[in-house]
Amino acid sequence: MDELDETDREILDILLSDSRRSYSAIADAVGLSPPAVSDRIERLQEMGVIRRFTVDIDRSVLAQGVPVLVTVTGVSGAGPDIEASLAAAEETEHVFRTVDDTVVATMTVRATSAGETVRDRLDLDAVREYEIRLLDGRDWQPQVGDATFAPECVECGNTVTEEGERERIDGEVYHFCCASCKSAFVDQYERLSEEA
Amino acid sequence: MDELDETDREILDILLSDSRRSYSAIADAVGLSPPAVSDRIERLQEMGVIRRFTVDIDRSVLAQGVPVLVTVTGVSGAGPDIEASLAAAEETEHVFRTVDDTVVATMTVRATSAGETVRDRLDLDAVREYEIRLLDGRDWQPQVGDATFAPECVECGNTVTEEGERERIDGEVYHFCCASCKSAFVDQYERLSEEA
DNA sequence: CCTGAAACGCCTCCGTT
DNA sequence: AACGGAGGCGTTTCAGG
Numbered sequence: 153m154d155e156l157d158e159t160d161r162e163i164l165d166i167l168l169s170d171s172r173r174s175y176s177a178i179a180d181a182v183g184l185s186p187p188a189v190s191d192r193i194e195r196l197q198e199m200g201v202i203r204r205f206t207v208d209i210d211r212s213v214l215a216q217g218v219p220v221l222v223t224v225t226g227v228s229g230a231g232p233d234i235e236a237s238l239a240a241a242e243e244t245e246h247v248f249r250t251v252d253d254t255v256v257a258t259m260t261v262r263a264t265s266a267g268e269t270v271r272d273r274l275d276l277d278a279v280r281e282y283e284i285r286l287l288d289g290r291d292w293q294p295q296v297g298d299a300t301f302a303p304e305c306v307e308c309g310n311t312v313t314e315e316g317e318r319e320r321i322d323g324e325v326y327h328f329c330c331a332s333c334k335s336a337f338v339d340q341y342e343r344l345s346e347e348a
Numbered sequence: 349m350d351e352l353d354e355t356d357r358e359i360l361d362i363l364l365s366d367s368r369r370s371y372s373a374i375a376d377a378v379g380l381s382p383p384a385v386s387d388r389i390e391r392l393q394e395m396g397v398i399r400r401f402t403v404d405i406d407r408s409v410l411a412q413g414v415p416v417l418v419t420v421t422g423v424s425g426a427g428p429d430i431e432a433s434l435a436a437a438e439e440t441e442h443v444f445r446t447v448d449d450t451v452v453a454t455m456t457v458r459a460t461s462a463g464e465t466v467r468d469r470l471d472l473d474a475v476r477e478y479e480i481r482l483l484d485g486r487d488w489q490p491q492v493g494d495a496t497f498a499p500e501c502v503e504c505g506n507t508v509t510e511e512g513e514r515e516r517i518d519g520e521v522y523h524f525c526c527a528s529c530k531s532a533f534v535d536q537y538e539r540l541s542e543e544a
Numbered sequence: 545c546c547t548g549a550a551a552c553g554c555c556t557c558c559g560t561t
Numbered sequence: 562a563a564c565g566g567a568g569g570c571g572t573t574t575c576a577g578g
Contacts, residue, residue, distance in 0.1 A: 156410075164405065171367045171401040176554060186555070188563050203404040205367040206490060209360065210399045213523065214352075215498035221446050223419075232485065239487040246442065248454060249485035250417050256452055258444060260493070289428065289445035291435040294402060297456070302411035327409065370571060381547055382572065388545095 154199055156301045159184065163192055164201070164296045171205045199301065200318065200325030208292065217243075217260045219287035222270055226253040230278035241273045258287060303327035307337045350395055352497045355380070359388055360397070360492045367401045395497060396514065396521025404488065413439075413456045415483035418466055422449040426474035437469045454483060499523035503533045 162182045166173055175186040175193075182189065196202045211219065226234045231253035239247045243259040261269045266284050274282070303312045310329045317334050318327045321341060328334035358378045362369055371382040371389075378385065392398045407415065422430045427449035435443045439455040457465045462480050470478070499508045506525045513530050514523050517537060524530035 164403070167403040168405070169400065169402070171403045174554065175556095185564050187557085187565090190555075191562080200406050200409050203406045204365065206365070206402060206404050207360070207363040207367045208399040208402050209364070209490065209492065210396050210521075211495075213396050213497060213499035213521075214492075214495035216493055216495035221444055221450075221452065223452075235485050235487070239489070242491075245488065245490060246444075247485075247487040248417055248442075248452075248483060250481035251484045252481060254417075254481060256417065256419075256444075285446035285448060285450060287444060288447045289431050289443075291431070291443040292441065293435065294405065294441060295438075296405065296410075297412055299407075299410035299412035301409060303409035325406075325409075371573095372571060383548090383574080384546055386572075 154195065154301060156201070156299065160192060160196065161296050161299070163189065164196070167193075167202070167205070168294045168296065171207075198318075198325070200303065200327065201301065203324075211260075211290070217262050218266060219258065219260050220266050220270075221285045221287050222257045222259055222282065223285075224255045224257075224274065224282040225280045226255065226278050227280055228253060231255060233278060234274065237273055237275065241269075243269060258290075305329035305333050307333035350391065350497060352397070352495065356388060356392065357492050357495070359385065360392070363389070363398070363401070364490045364492065367403075394514075394516075394521070396499065396523065397497065399520075407456075407486070413458050414462060415454065415456050416462050417481045417483050418453045418455055418478065419481075420451045420453075420470065420478040421476045422451065422474050423476055424449060426471075427451060429474060430470065433469055433471065437465075439465060454486075501525035501529050503529035 159182050163178060166178050166181060175189045179186045179189045193202070222238070224234050224238070231249050231251075234253070234255045235247055235249040238244050238255060238257045238259075241259065243261050244257050245260070246258045248256045259270070270282065270284055303316070303318075304310065305312055305316070305328050306326050307328055312327045312329050316327060316329055317331060318325055319334060319338065320326075321338070326337065328337065355378050359374060362374050362377060371385045375382045375385045389398070418434070420430050420434070427445050427447075430449070430451045431443055431445040434440050434451060434453045434455075437455065439457050440453050441456070442454045444452045455466070466478065466480055499512070499514075500506065501508055501512070501524050502522050503524055508523045508525050512523060512525055513527060514521055515530060515534065516522075517534070522533065524533065
């Protein structure tokens with residue numbers, strides 16, 4: 153099992169503030185050679201820590217429909233399904249799900265049809281209540297801090313140890329505690345993909 | 349006043365999915381030369397559309413305290429202050445504020461002291477109620493769609509027109525509808541900076 | 545606002561420690 | 562794991578349309 157050391161965290165902090173910084177500039181900052189930085193960044197991607205290099209867009213200067221904050225309180229156990237259906241909507245940008253089946257999402261909807269759009273995306277039998285509010289401000293300050301690498305098995309939920317395995321499926325890295333959890337997950341995933 | 353054309357949106361979409369893509373690769377994709385792409389990206393940064401190049405980190409594979417979703421309902425008009433104080437906390441990653449003075453934030457707090465940490469950051473006189481819930485899932489799918497460039501004056505709230513001005517302060521781009529709004533805002537900003 | 549060519553810098557591969 | 566060098570690609574600058 154890999155670990156995150158202090159140098160990895162420094163590299164992540166630099167990439168968070170400027171992901172286009174050259175490897176040689178990063179290398180100078182952390183005291184390594186450019187190939188070493190390249191290797192580490194590649195490893196961080198393989199580990200699934202870095203999901204992708206992207207860009208922080210200021211949506212407050214863009215006009216594109218109405219930005220809303222949607223809060224959905226699901227019936228017990230319905231959280232993951234609600235999260236999945238909101239995440240699948242093209243109007244959605246962020247989705248957060250809590251352990252008590254509350255899901256908060258930000259969406260950009262056509263001006264007059266906010267409620268309709270949200271209802272269309274949800275299975276209302278699983279929803280206790282929902283609220284839609286106009287969004288008026290947002291901030292984002294990503295940071296790594298002193299985080300350590302500690303993935304959970306997506307099949308059984310256990311923390312992944314030295315013997316763990318991982319697999320990249322459709323561009324996402326999934327972690328497993330053992331080979332049987334991995335094959336169970338992959339089989340299930342393939343079955344669901346074929347149905348769709 | 350600048351505008352966003354279809355090519356700008358294509359470039360933004362490419363950068364959202366991979367901000368390390370080379371200018372020449374982007375140039376091939378959108379049918380321009382590398383210098384033209386470089387110029388456009390520089391312009392998007394000056395316009396404040398691109399805030400920074402960053403990296404999408406999968407926090408679910410990192411262990412770093414407890415991730416929580418904090419929902420604060422403020423008294424009338426207190427939303428912006430609550431937003432600012434939560435955004436200033438180092439534990440905070442995302443903050444969303446609605447027009448009716450509700451603020452939702454995601455934070456990573458030390459295990460035992462979630463409530464304490466949040467209370468320390470807030471002016472409780474301005475808070476009607478707040479809730480702290482354990483975060484268990486998140487998604488992010490940034491996209492540009494058909495957005496147009498339409499900044500609002502940070503001083504008076506009007507939409508900025510051809511005659512608008514902009515200024516970069518502390519790395520952030522601010523838009524103004526006219527020179528007097530700009531100088532009013534800059535004066536106010538400098539006064540507040542000196543006090544702190 | 546864009547293109548094209550040229551100089552420069554950076555990235556990657558690979559052999560080595 | 563990381564370094565160092567060589568080859569090749571990417572970026573930037575500048576003149577020109």
